[in-house]
Amino acid sequence: MATDKKIPYKIYLNEDEIPRYWYNVKAHMRNSHAPFINPATQEPCTKEDLRHVFCDDCISQELNDTDELIEIPEGIRAFYKMFRPSPLVRAYFLEQMLGTPAEIYYKFEGNNTSGSHKLNSAAAQAYYAKKQGLTNITTETGAGQWGTALSMAAAFFGLDLDVFMVKVSSEQKPHRREVMRTYGANVIASPSNTTNAGRKLLEEFPETGGSLGCAISEAVEKAVNTKNCRYVLGSVLDHVLLHQSVIGQECKTALDKYGITPDIIIGCCGGGSNFGGLVAPYMGDKLQGKNNIEFIGVEPASCPTLTRGKYAYDFCDSAKTTPLAKMYTLGCGFMPSPNHAGGLRYHGMSPIVSKLYHDGYMRAVAVDQSLVFESAVKFAKCEGILPAPESSHAIRVAIDEALKCKKEGKKKTILFGLTGTGYFDLTAYKQYNDGTMTDCIPTDSDLKKGFETIPKCKVNEGLI
Secondary structure, X not given: OOOXXXXXXXXXXXXXXXXXXXXXXXXHOOOOOOOOEEOOOOEEOOHHHHOOOOOHHHHHHHXXXXXXEEEOOHHXXXXXXXXXXXXXXXXXXXXXHHOOOOEEEEEEOOOOOOOEOOHHHHHHXXXXXXXXXXXXXXXXXXXXXXXXXXXXXXXHHOOEEEEEEEHHHHHHOHXXXXXXXXXXXXXXXXXXXXXXXXXXXXXXXXXXXXXXXXXXXXXXXXXXXXXXXXXXXXXXXXXXXHHOHHHHHHHHHHHHOXXXXXXXXXXXXXXXXXXXXXXXXXXXXXXXXXXXXXXXXXEEOOOOHHHHOEEEEEEOXXXXXXXXXEEEEOOXXXXXXXXXXXXXXXXXXXXXXXXXXXXXXXXXXXXXXXXXXXXXXXXXXXXOOOEOHHHHHHHHHHHHHXXXXXXXXXXXXXXXXXXXXXXXXXXXXXXXXXXXXXOOOOOHXXXXXHHOOOOOOHHHOOOO
């Protein structure tokens, strides 16, 4: 709902307004998503099944379907104060450039060294690992935002960290790798020769640029074979979306001051953490019949998990070592093209986001890489921020929706998530500026190969 009240260019909250609780949208889902399945027993995973991989507190949050609010420990809130609250910006100049009657707002999560929203969950997971008495953690990273954020958090809490970075991203973003190393992380290009999963993939696909599914396999293998170590991850799972709910809560607090409720909320979708965190409190209200907001998840056409995937139980990694999750998936064996939005190159989608999409509470849009960068450049020229390729997917659809308002003569309020900055993505911007950027969209045949890797197990009977 738009307002005629003059809104400042940036709406800042004060330190006391940093959320004291995470918002658990599952508490309001009439039917929670299906449980994780232990592939060995074909039965729902218990807490004990997950303990050798994840931190205990994170498992408790993962399995919590009932509590709307989960308290944020003071040690994590203290860390948040270094970079939160983040600004909510009224995109006046973008509105003027488009000539739209729409009001456009974006929540900017790039005001920290990691350059992204990922630090919200990195701080929480590192804190819980330290609290549990662990000395080592492992993870994967695509474009590098998560790896950078976790490197910062691990250094702060005194943990050793191994980061398996998707090979093509490691090559495209060497400076992102160096930031991780500066914070003390050991960064390994994935697939690597350091794990059985990596060696197997290299043997089968020696020229591969890697995938997030493979990097997850390597990180999990490293964790379970390292003393006093656990695996942590930056997206997909419920506890990660829970930690990211600080984004949506700050948006709601800021907009409520001016009596504003968005008509449309837009976020990029890779594994689902940014989108899930941005929409959480608003989606919770929608599930209770308190609003009629339109939620739009945006993914790359090169990795169309929601728009062309199957809703089925699948492994979260390519080596098939993780529990089975019910989600939209392209198949754990799907190898995405090396598009520049590395954080969105994942074969699956958050079980929460998948369930909300499957039940019709949101819609999804897939966009071409060249159109994404076209919108990123427009945004940079009028709003003064060079956006990350991932965020620029949301920018593209926000512009499309604003132009639709212009065509229809409707005044709507649009909110989107600007997850981070693009200063480590200059190779991609160079390709766009040079006119050499291409769009790689998988054919039905390409997708079929990925779908064939979805397990034909008891829980998938009749689905594949």
